[in-house]
Amino acid sequence: MANGGTPEKIQTRCCITVGGPAGMMLGFLLARTGVPVVVLEKHADFLRDFRGDTVHPSTLEVIYELGLLDEFLKIPHTEVRQAGGQIGDKLFDIADFSHLPTHCKFIALMPQWDLLNFLAAHGKRYPAFHLRMQAEATDLIEENARVVGVRAKTPQGALEVRAELVVGADGRHSTVRAKAELPSEDFGAPMDVLWMRLSHKPSDPLQTLGRIDAGRMMVTFNRGEYWQCAFVIPKGGIEKIRARGLPAFREDVVQMAPHFRGRVDELKTWDDIKLLTVTVDRLTRWFRPGLLCIGDAAHAMSPIGGVGINLAIQDTVATANILASAFLRAGGVTTDDLARVQRRRDLPARVTQRVQLAVQNRVISHVLSGQKIKPPWILNLTQQWPVLRRIPAYAVGIGFRPEHVRTRKCDGAADG
Numbered sequence: 001m002a003n004g005g006t007p008e009k010i011q012t013r014c015c016i017t018v019g020g021p022a023g024m025m026l027g028f029l030l031a032r033t034g035v036p037v038v039v040l041e042k043h044a045d046f047l048r049d050f051r052g053d054t055v056h057p058s059t060l061e062v063i064y065e066l067g068l069l070d071e072f073l074k075i076p077h078t079e080v081r082q083a084g085g086q087i088g089d090k091l092f093d094i095a096d097f098s099h100l101p102t103h104c105k106f107i108a109l110m111p112q113w114d115l116l117n118f119l120a121a122h123g124k125r126y127p128a129f130h131l132r133m134q135a136e137a138t139d140l141i142e143e144n145a146r147v148v149g150v151r152a153k154t155p156q157g158a159l160e161v162r163a164e165l166v167v168g169a170d171g172r173h174s175t176v177r178a179k180a181e182l183p184s185e186d187f188g189a190p191m192d193v194l195w196m197r198l199s200h201k202p203s204d205p206l207q208t209l210g211r212i213d214a215g216r217m218m219v220t221f222n223r224g225e226y227w228q229c230a231f232v233i234p235k236g237g238i239e240k241i242r243a244r245g246l247p248a249f250r251e252d253v254v255q256m257a258p259h260f261r262g263r264v265d266e267l268k269t270w271d272d273i274k275l276l277t278v279t280v281d282r283l284t285r286w287f288r289p290g291l292l293c294i295g296d297a298a299h300a301m302s303p304i305g306g307v308g309i310n311l312a313i314q315d316t317v318a319t320a321n322i323l324a325s326a327f328l329r330a331g332g333v334t335t336d337d338l339a340r341v342q343r344r345r346d347l348p349a350r351v352t353q354r355v356q357l358a359v360q361n362r363v364i365s366h367v368l369s370g371q372k373i374k375p376p377w378i379l380n381l382t383q384q385w386p387v388l389r390r391i392p393a394y395a396v397g398i399g400f401r402p403e404h405v406r407t408r409k410c411d412g413a414a415d416g
Helices: 021-032 057-065 112-123 175-180 238-244 246-256 308-328 335-368 377-384 386-397
Strands: 008-017 037-041 078-080 082-087 090-096 107-109 129-133 136-143 146-154 157-168 184-186 191-199 208-213 216-222 226-234 274-276 281-283 291-293
Touching (some): 021 037, 021 112, 082 386, 090 386, 112 129, 136 175, 157 308, 191 238, 208 246, 216 246
Parallel strands (some): 008 157, 037 129, 082 208, 157 291
Antiparallel strands (some): 078 107, 082 090, 146 157, 191 274
16 A cells, blocks of 8 residues: 555556456456456446447357356346337338357347456456556556556555556547557547437337437437437537427437337436547557557447447457467567557458448438438348348447457466
8 A cells, every 4th residue: 555655566467457348358368367467447336327238249259258158147138139220210120130150149238337347256266367446547657668567546545557568448538548649540420429218118119229310310229127328419519409408309319219208308407318429540559568459449439330349358359369378478478469469450440440430421420411311222122131131230249350268267267
């Protein structure tokens, strides 16, 4: 514990910031192989307003490969086996996950804090895993042009974590990324997203559904006891929406989903509506000597398809596969090892972002400008040929270049 202004000091092999899905999964995977790891999480717990509550089939497959699937699925969740859309008054079946080559042929919807608590609990079974809550990374420690650790603040005072490798898994607003001054490309986004919850009734439609009409777009996720709703707005348009007043916004929601009439009064204040500022960018170099960025810290994804967490988890599996043995060999992790991680995961990020940008530019920007959208011809084909619904299901549920757990639990490690 720090006292008298002297920072507490910790030495480890790998320091990860912060305890989101990518950070927690990587910490678990590395500790499982015997690599000492410290995960820094700035909050006191995981019970905060997360927006990404989807656990995709490829992530569920990773959990299966770790031998934890049966236990994980005991956590309360809802299962999305099909996804559809509504353009104007016409409904479309878009994705059918029931044919995926995975053990779980669905997307699991659960609060992200349940996923994080699950990973933390299993990580703590390994002596090499150390989770520090209320430890916010504020700066990097550098020596001889190499990152050698992280400075953090805690309620007890300053903390210094010295590490062979620092991994920035702290999201699209990454402190590690900013301090490292890694070069990036910003692709822009025409929209932001307002997130809210509305109660669920037995008479409601069952399907997770995207709704498009001239000037408006909304996605509703069936969470069993409630609906998680994403209302898409023009980039930077939140002040204009607030100026119109909350009653006008409630009516916008009803126009998109009439079954919510009588329930939109649950949105009592603007505090019940959370703004997600959408960013789409990608680092051109994910690493420096002693430092690596993964997940949204390396490639901030659009919310289209809800695949950001999926990509981040795949990054962690590839990172563990490549680096676990490097940590344990003479000489440790090199920049060549870090470059291998980027080469492995850069293409999936590029391909996914390219698809997202096409949807943004060809569909969403037109919708938000008020233009009336005709259903794309491909949607008409999916209605005539249901087998085609497997293509978007694979793209969303598994994605390009899925990763599999290649690391092994070290001798004497706790059972999962």
